[in-house]
Every structure is written in C-alpha cells, then in structure tokens.
Amino acid sequence: MLTTQPHLRVRRPSPTTVEYTISTSPTLTLPLRLLLVTTIILRLLVGFSILLLLYSKYLLSNFAPDSSTRGLPPAAFLSYDYIAYVLGQIHTSRAGVLSTRLATLTPYSLLLPLSFLVLHILLRRPHTTESLLVLRGLGIQTSTSSASYLSSATTRFIPTEKVQDILVNEAFRGFEVRYYLVVVVEGEEEVVVVFPRLLPRRVIVEKVWRGVRGCLWEKGKEDRVVSGGKG
Amino acid sequence: MPYNIAMVSDFFFPQPGGVESHMYQLSTKLIDRGHKVIVITHAYEGRTGVRYLTNGLKVYHVPFLIIYRASTFPTVFSFLPIFRNIVIREEIEIVHGHGSLSSFCIEAILHARTMGIRTVFTDHSLFGFADAGSILTNKLLKFALSDVDHVICVSHTCKENTVLRASLDPLMVSVIPNAVVAENFRPLSHPAYSDTAILPQHLGPHDTITIVVISRLFYNKGTDLLVAAIPRILASHPNVRFIIAGSGPKAIDLEQMLERNVLQDRVEMLGPVRHEEVRDVMVRGHIYLHPSLTEAFGTVIVEAASCGLYVVCTQVGGIPEVLPAHMTVFAKPEEDDLVAATGRAIAALRANKVRTEKFHDQVKMMYSWTDVAERTERVYDGISGALSEADFYGYEAADAASWSATRGRAGVQSFALIDRLKRYYGCGIWAGKLFCLCVVIDYLLFLMLEFWAPRDAIDIARSWPKKLREEKVAGDGSSFPK
Numbered sequence: 001m002l003t004t005q006p007h008l009r010v011r012r013p014s015p016t017t018v019e020y021t022i023s024t025s026p027t028l029t030l031p032l033r034l035l036l037v038t039t040i041i042l043r044l045l046v047g048f049s050i051l052l053l054l055y056s057k058y059l060l061s062n063f064a065p066d067s068s069t070r071g072l073p074p075a076a077f078l079s080y081d082y083i084a085y086v087l088g089q090i091h092t093s094r095a096g097v098l099s100t101r102l103a104t105l106t107p108y109s110l111l112l113p114l115s116f117l118v119l120h121i122l123l124r125r126p127h128t129t130e131s132l133l134v135l136r137g138l139g140i141q142t143s144t145s146s147a148s149y150l151s152s153a154t155t156r157f158i159p160t161e162k163v164q165d166i167l168v169n170e171a172f173r174g175f176e177v178r179y180y181l182v183v184v185v186e187g188e189e190e191v192v193v194v195f196p197r198l199l200p201r202r203v204i205v206e207k208v209w210r211g212v213r214g215c216l217w218e219k220g221k222e223d224r225v226v227s228g229g230k231g
Numbered sequence: 232m233p234y235n236i237a238m239v240s241d242f243f244f245p246q247p248g249g250v251e252s253h254m255y256q257l258s259t260k261l262i263d264r265g266h267k268v269i270v271i272t273h274a275y276e277g278r279t280g281v282r283y284l285t286n287g288l289k290v291y292h293v294p295f296l297i298i299y300r301a302s303t304f305p306t307v308f309s310f311l312p313i314f315r316n317i318v319i320r321e322e323i324e325i326v327h328g329h330g331s332l333s334s335f336c337i338e339a340i341l342h343a344r345t346m347g348i349r350t351v352f353t354d355h356s357l358f359g360f361a362d363a364g365s366i367l368t369n370k371l372l373k374f375a376l377s378d379v380d381h382v383i384c385v386s387h388t389c390k391e392n393t394v395l396r397a398s399l400d401p402l403m404v405s406v407i408p409n410a411v412v413a414e415n416f417r418p419l420s421h422p423a424y425s426d427t428a429i430l431p432q433h434l435g436p437h438d439t440i441t442i443v444v445i446s447r448l449f450y451n452k453g454t455d456l457l458v459a460a461i462p463r464i465l466a467s468h469p470n471v472r473f474i475i476a477g478s479g480p481k482a483i484d485l486e487q488m489l490e491r492n493v494l495q496d497r498v499e500m501l502g503p504v505r506h507e508e509v510r511d512v513m514v515r516g517h518i519y520l521h522p523s524l525t526e527a528f529g530t531v532i533v534e535a536a537s538c539g540l541y542v543v544c545t546q547v548g549g550i551p552e553v554l555p556a557h558m559t560v561f562a563k564p565e566e567d568d569l570v571a572a573t574g575r576a577i578a579a580l581r582a583n584k585v586r587t588e589k590f591h592d593q594v595k596m597m598y599s600w601t602d603v604a605e606r607t608e609r610v611y612d613g614i615s616g617a618l619s620e621a622d623f624y625g626y627e628a629a630d631a632a633s634w635s636a637t638r639g640r641a642g643v644q645s646f647a648l649i650d651r652l653k654r655y656y657g658c659g660i661w662a663g664k665l666f667c668l669c670v671v672i673d674y675l676l677f678l679m680l681e682f683w684a685p686r687d688a689i690d691i692a693r694s695w696p697k698k699l700r701e702e703k704v705a706g707d708g709s710s711f712p713k
C-alpha cells in the first residue's frame with residue numbers, strides 16, 4: 001500500500017533542463033500522509049524499546065558501571081552526568097523494569113542478532129527514488145536514494161564531453177532478461193547504469209532514452225548521434 | 232505465415248563446428264524468409280549477455296556451468312525460469328533444438344512442451360547402441376523425444392539411427408541435409424577470380440599431388456587410421472604431399488608418426504584453422520582425404536568437393552548419401568582399404584579421368600541453405616497445423632487415422648498433460664515412471680512461475696526491423712541504437 005510499481009515523473013523547469021524521476025512512492029494524499037506519519041511513530045517506538053532492551057542487557061552484564069550515583073538531577077543540562085541521570089531514571093521506570101526482566105530471560109545469542117535485524121529493518125526507507133537530471137551543455141546527473149536512513153543518496157555527474165553515448169541494452173539479471181539504460185563514459189571501462197536499483201520497464205526506459213537524447217544534443221547534432229549510434 | 236522461432240543448443244559461435252554453422256546459416260535464411268529467429272545458447276568466454284549478429288539474429292548467451300566439451304551441466308529444471316522469460320519476451324511459437332548431446336536443447340524441448348509451444352529437434356550425430364555411455368545417452372534422447380512435434384535428421388542414415396535410438400515413429404522424422412555456402416568455397420580457377428576460361432587442369436605423371444586433411448583430431452574422426460595410412464601412402468607414391476589442418480588430442484600421435492618416419496618435409500601440419508580459412512587450405516590440394524569412423528553428414532566433404540577436390544572418404548554413416556559417385560572414392564574404414572582407395576584416386580587424377588573443375592557448379596546445384604530453410608519451414612507449417620496432415624505426412628498416414636493414439640484430430644501433438652504423460656510412460660518400466668515424475672514436477676514449477684513471475688510483468692522485446700516491410704518500420708518512428 002505504501003509503495004507502488006516504479007513510475008516515471010518528468011520535471012522540465014526550463015527548455016534545456018529535464019529531470020526524470022522514477023520512484024516507488026505513490027502520490028501523497030492525506031490518508032497516505034497520516035499512514036506514513038503513523039509508521040514513523042511506530043518505527044520510533046519499536047526502535048527505542050529495542051535500544052532500551054539492549055541497555056538493560058548491558059546493565060546486567062559485568063561491564064556495567066556502578067549504579068550507586070543517584071539523586072537529584074545535575075544542574076548542567078545535557079552534560080554527561082545529566083544523561084546518566086536520565087538513563088538511570090528510565091532504568092528504574094516501569095518500562096525499564098519490564099525490559100530488565102525481559103533482558104534476563106533472553107540469552108545474548110538470541111537478543112543481539114534479533115535486535116540488530118529489527119533495527120536494520122526499521123532504518124530502511126520505504127521508497128526507492130532514482131532520478132536522472134539532464135542539463136544541455138553541462139551534462140547529466142544520476143542519483144539513487146539509499147536503502148537506509150543512515151546514508152544519503154549517491155549521485156554522479158557526467159559532463160557532456162565525457163558522454164560518448166546513451167543507449168538501451170538488455171542483460172541477464174537473476175532469472176530474467178531486463179532492459180536498462182546505460183551511459184557510455186569516455187575513458188572508462190564500465191558503463192554507467194541509470195536507475196540501477198529499480199530497473200524500470202521497457203516503456204519507461206525508452207521514453208527516458210528518447211527524452212535524454214532530445215534534450216542533451218541539439219536537433220542538428222542529434223541526427224549525427226543517432227546515425228552514428230552504436231550498440 | 233511467419234513464425235517466431237528459438238534455436239536452442241549448447242553449441243554455437245564462437246565455437247567452431249558443424250552444428251554451429253548449421254544453426255547460423257539456417258537462422259539467417261529463415262530471417263530472410265520473413266521469420267523472427269533467436270538463438271539460445273550458454274555463455275562462452277568473452278561472449279556473454281544478449282548479442283546481435285548479422286541480419287538481426289539475436290543470441291542469448293545464458294550464464295550456465297559448462298562441464299565437458301562445451302556441454303552444460305544437465306540440471307533438468309534450473310533452466311526453466313530463464314527459458315520461460317526469454318520465450319515470453321520474444322513471443323516464441325516454435326522451439327527448435329539442435330544436437331542430442333546438448334542438455335540445453337533437451338531441457339528446452341521439455342519446458343517448451345510444458346509451456347504449450349511446438350518443438351522441433353534436429354539430430355546431427357550418430358550413436359552406437361552397445362556401450363554404457365550410448366545406452367545412457369539413448370535413454371536421455373528417448374526422454375527428450377517422447378514428446379516432440381517433429382524430428383529432423385541430416386541424413387537417412389542418421390534418421391535410421393535416431394528412429395531406433397529414440398523409438399520414434401519414422402513418419403515424424405524428416406531428412407533435411409546440411410548445405411554449404413558455395414560462394415565461400417570456390418576453386419582457384421573460378422571465373423570470379425580470373426577472366427580466362429576454365430581450363431581442365433592436366434596433371435603429368437611426375438607432378439606433385441597434394442592431399443588435404445582438415446578435421447578435428449579426435450578418435451571418432453579416424454585420426455588413428457590416418458596415422459597408420461600416411462607412411463604407406465607416401466612410401467608407394469613419391470610425388471605426393473600432405474597438408475593436415477586441425478587440432479585435438481590425437482595431434483600428438485600424428486607428430487610422433489612424422490618424427491618416427493622422418494616425413495616432416497612431405498607432411499605439413501597447420502594446426503587449428505578458422506572456418507573462413509578452410510577454403511584457402513583446401514584449394515592448395517588436389518585430393519581431400521576424410522578418414523572419419525562415424526559421421527552423420529560430413530559437411531566438410533561437400534566443402535572440399537565445392538573447392539574442386541577429389542574426395543577419398545570412408546564409407547560410414549551418412550557419407551555415402553552426400554556426394555555423387557563421380558566425385559568420391561570410397562574406402563572401408565580400415566588401413567589397407569584406405570591406402571588402396573587413395574592410390575586409386577591418385578591414379579585417376581594422373582590419368583586425368585576426373586573433371587574436378589566441374590565439381591563446384593555441380594555442388595552449387597545440389598546444396599543451398601535457402602533450400603534447407605524452405606524445407607525446414609515446411610516442417611514448421613506441418614507441426615503448427617498450417618499444412619494439412621495428409622500433405623505433411625502423406626495420404627496413407629492420414630487414412631490410417633489411428634497411427635498415433637495421442638495425436639490430436641488436427642494432426643498435431645496434443646499439449647494436454649495427460650496425453651504427454653501417456654507418451655512418457657511408454658519409455659520403460661522404471662524410466663517411464665521417472666520421466667512422468669519429471670514432467671509433473673516441471674509442470675508444477677511452471678505453474679508456480681506463472682504465479683511468482685506473472686506474464687504481464689515481463690516486457691515484450693522489440694523485434695529487429697524486417698527488411699521487406701520498410702514502410703512499417705518508418706511509420707513506427709523508432710529505431711534502436713543497435
């Protein structure tokens with residue numbers, strides 16, 4: 001429900017610029033926004049409870065510091081002592097007691113892998129967005145959103161004079177044959193695959209291919225490139 | 232009626248060989264006739280992914296494990312997902328497998344029938360019946376051919392062999408020979424090279440006669456026979472030279488023989504030659520010697536005759552069917568007779584009894600790939616029901632309507648699972664049950680794939696623009712940068 005089939009959005013801020021975005025995110029309506037906010041809250045809740053569980057387990061271990069220092073909150077806000085005080089407060093709260101009991105019941109071998117797996121899943125972005133920005137006279141920029149919230153999107157800019165050709169190719173991927181868009185970069189062994197994670201379907205790939213060729217090379221030049229196209 | 236055809240075999244270019252060039256030539260000619268043809272083979276080193284060859288022939292080099300002499304590991308089911316994907320995206324109607332030792336081909340025929348696609352199998356080789364390997368291969372072939380729409384063999388001997396090995400109905404086996412591209416095998420004196428009229432070449436009694444041997448140096452190609460015969464031929468005929476081209480495990484035997492008899496100056500070993508160089512080697516000689524022990528067709532002797540060489544060959548397999556008697560001297564596959572036959576050929580050439588300069592035009596009349604493609608197309612028409620049963624199988628077969636219990640009323644093989652199981656069940660007491668199990672599993676896998684990888688999620692590939700319908704391509708307004 002939160003994701004759809006990869007679909008194409010074209011943005012054309014100026015006649016010489018065009019951006020093709022392929023995304024699995026559906027158009028945001030109010031219920032969908034609410035649903036997204038709910039999932040984020042849910043993620044935060046689950047994430048913090050797991051962190052608490054891990055902290056309880058840590059306190060139960062031999063490495064835990066002596067928990068005798070307890071009393072009034074230190075004056076300096078956000079100092080080390082203050083954080084230790086807050087953690088102590090959480091530890092002695094009802095949720096803390098519950099998680100301590102749970103931590104005593106679960107062994108390390110089960111707790112650690114499971115909690116890291118769940119944290120990993122929680123940090124994953126729900127949508128994948130990949131885009132291709134074409135600026136005539138400058139070059140093209142590909143961008144791919146990262147899988148988790150911890151890292152940012154990877155982008156790559158290829159100047160026009162480095163772009164030898166842009167073409168649609170077919171290749172084996174797993175148990176199927178897929179169409180994909182590649183940029184042949186001058187002086188590089190490997191070609192650059194556009195939209196590498198989503199690998200949209202043929203109709204989209206062809207549309208982007210035509211658009212990019214039309215935008216990147218002017219009309220007169222385009223004929224030369226098409227006739228001299230290689231593959 | 233144009234068809235979408237997939238040629239499937241383990242053996243394809245860049246590897247040299249008869250099956251490979253047969254598939255390539257047949258495919259290009261079928262494309263010329265308006266069909267769409269793709270080739271499915273495994274990945275070779277430096278040749279992977281999806282490729283296009285001349286004339287828009289698309290080749291899928293499927294990444295698979297290779298075990299022995301370019302054959303892939305037989306895994307029965309693992310080929311199904313990728314095969315189904317290719318078949319759907321290319322909208323294939325007929326699957327045409329080549330070569331009985333190719334596990335790709337056998338698996339493809341099984342999967343194609345499961346998917347409800349017509350299948351044709353072309354057999355290029357002969358097999359024995361006695362040794363353990365042959366028995367196993369024959370059982371496998373029986374499995375593959377239990378449920379195939381039609382079988383093509385390259386010679387009548389090959390047909391006999393295949394019918395016996397796979398217990399087929401002879402009516403569903405056609406004979407379509409190989410062919411040669413005669414333009415690639417012209418003799419030196421051909422008018423294409425010189426304007427002078429063709430003069431019959433006259434050989435004096437002391438002129439040197441060159442004997443050419445081009446073959447892969449394997450046991451089944453008769454290299455042992457060659458090793459035994461060469462010293463005796465050279466001893467009895469002083470003005471004779473040999474040129475041997477090819478490589479293989481028996482090359483070392485040949486070299487040892489040369490050193491033992493000190494024949495290096497009279498026998499030239501060229502090593503492996505590429506297929507396009509074969510003609511240049513052939514035209515250097517007068518006689519072509521072909522000592523093979525088993526051969527389904529023997530394209531190379533047609534090539535040799537087309538180059539204007541007198542052919543000496545062993546009378547095995549399909550070889551006697553290939554060339555008319557005035558072009559060949561036959562020998563029994565034994566040392567003495569091979570030496571005697573070569574002697575006869577040398578004598579006939581010295582006496583100028585053989586008009587070798589006419590061979591090229593005669594061969595050109597006999598063999599052409601266009602003809603092969605036409606006949607193959609007729610097989611496609613027959614199995615898809617475009618041609619009536621009476622036309623395709625003969626009127627007697629049509630009258631005896633019950634000659635195959637599982638054959639449907641339209642004269643084509645039924646796709647119903649129960650009918651297919653009936654055909655497989657008859658393969659043997661244990662084998663029949665095992666084969667039925669395989670077919671049922673294959674069918675279940677197919678149903679699962681229909682669920683996991685639905686058809687409408689697979690992109691239909693664009694076809695190569697056809698030559699004849701240019702206006703349609705122009706109206707389409709698109710051309711691929713291929």
